[in-house]
Amino acid sequence: MTEVRDHLLSILVRDEPRVLTRITALFGRRGYNIKSLSVGSTEHPGVSRMTIVVSGDRGVVEQAIRQLEKLHDVIKIIDHSLEKYVDRELVLVKVAITPESRVEVRQIAEDFRSRIVDVGRHALTFEVTGDEGKITAFIEQMRPFGILETMRTGRIALTRGSNADIPTHVYHEGETQALQPTLEVQPREERARHVPNLF
């Protein structure tokens, strides 16, 4: 079994009613687990961009991509595991403070280049952006003081380099280009062990 891990997908979609439902319904119906989802508009009118973190083995992710490719609303899918990318997440973290811990909490936040966005008598709210590792580390550092609430936006990603992900001609007439399947041969015994049991 290939390992189960998180896969980061960017999905460029036509900005039309129900598109979010279509995408999430597809994941739901086929039993793929969405770990995070963020959606926003792009520099191209009529095109929105979603970043979806889906966990599963390679086969699940490939199947999810191919099913997504078939949706009429989907313009392009980028599987970030296939190239270099930058990703970020924004998190708001509300940490409990006491007169004694106040300074230490602020110091940690400074180390993480985190900003204070709200100051209360018994709590401070921080804004942290970064990749997953940084955010996890921040939360772990703050945990002993007492985390009251957190809200994460979900991860967003872009391919590194100067190429733009969005094809210039997005409202094309034809089908979206479906993936060319890999010509990979697996030994027969392997195969038998890997097939999902449908019953």
Place this chain on the structure above:
Amino acid sequence: MADNGKQHPPHRGDMTGAKALWATLANHGISTVFGYPGGAIMPVYDALTFYPEVRHVLTRHEQGAAHAAEGWAKATGEIGVCMATSGPGATNLVTGLADAMLDSVPLLAITGNVASHLMGTDAFQEADITGITLPITKHNYVVRDVEDLPRIVAEAIRIARSGRPGPVLVDIPKDIQLAAFHGEIPAPHARPEAPAPSPESIERALELLRGAKKPVIMAGGGSLDASAEITSLARAWDIPVITTLMGLGAFPSSDPLWLGMPGMHGSVAANRAISEADVLLGIGLRFDDRVTGRVNGFAPNAAIIHVELDAAEIGKIIRTHVPVRGDARQAAQLLVEGAQPTPRPEWKAQIEEWKSRTVTPETYGAGYAVKAVVDRLRPDDILSSDVGQHQMLAAQLARFEKPRRWINSGGLGTMGFGLPAAIGAGMAEPGVRSVVIAGDGGFQMTAQELATLKMYDVRNVKICIINNSFLGMVRQWQELFHEKRYSEVWLGDSNPDFIKLADAYDVPGYRATTAEELPAAIDAWLSDPKSALLEVVVPHEHGVFPMVPAGAALYEMIETEPVRSPDLSAQMQDAAEEASEA
């Protein structure tokens, strides 16, 4: 066709959304629409009177309209169109849409909806039909601006027909139907070219086939339009061919290379060949669980080549050694060009032995009756079926020389499919006999469509009901897997007199109750100049075999009917008496 009272007004001026809809359909060469009117689609029905070039067929239920459109599409390969009003009309289409989705049938469904400003308010007869049909359509639309209507309809038709075909729904609020339209009516989109398979994948496939000692070809519903190429392919390489339930007709049954159907009720030869093959070339199929049986027991020794247009189907169920993504026709053609037939005498001998194990029903029962009927079919006849034992028997026993002569509900297994689908197919090809085999159970799910036959004076639909007084297929499972607890499957006491029922709709009826009566009844039924119904009363207890039990591998199939304990009807009688005493 009977005059159904359509008026032909002199001019079409004052384009509205509703007229733009008909103009677009007419521009796309849509000649027939199956539907049922209602409040939220009345402007469309009103505008219909200005478009005599499009025939509207009034079915008696929207499910009938959807299945009739499917029957049309399956027989012709062209798009079928159905139509319904909002709310209950639209939800009645749902079963047909799900059916079309699973069987990749190109279908356009038009629904009316409440006026735009009422949508989302739980207005009278409002249903969120685009939400409801989201998982069972290829795509769907709500028209929000009348100027978009023709463009959306044209695009819907393109999506339904292109790539792997499927159903598309267009929901039109009533105010949009009434609004003034000023734009142009679009011409049809050119049908996009199917992608050509990559040369590397073809090369890999050829390599595997050249080395194969026990190769087998399996052709599915996606291969119907590549039938000629697949036939040359099999003959050029001298490889036996299995056709799935959906692929029956993709390869001529009379060819000695044909092994029958695979899967749960597949032939001994097909299932054994799959289990023993070293190379399996699958073309235009999706490895449905009714075909594969237990997945890790499917073709356990074979390298799999999978030719398929829909990339998502490659590797979905069965890991593929050589995926060939692209058009079945082109792929088969390329594989013919690289043909290198090798003599494989042992494999051929083995296959002949398996083929000799074909079961022919000899005693009078459902199988015997189905065989008597299908043996009388001509190569051009279209055979439809409903769902149940009779369907599997027809699939096992009928012989098809051409594609698109077999119409049934494969993926969804929809009871009630048969009669309306046969009407749709019969209307698409009025010169051709459209025969439908149904069970006494499923027939009653859409029996009201007899009225459609009467209304349009359709003359070529021949209905055969195999009456075993049971929901036969469920009874068979109860017999095999639930220790004969025949829960809620007995219809014998409540079935109508089918002949009288047909008579009520002016459809001539014939009946046979014994093997002796059968030939004359079939003759009379088929030679009746009108559409006619034949009821064949058969013994209650009759199974379909071979059978691969659910969850078993193909090689674990039960080849012939197990010996059964006597007199089922007596048991039913006892059960009824016990129930009334309690």
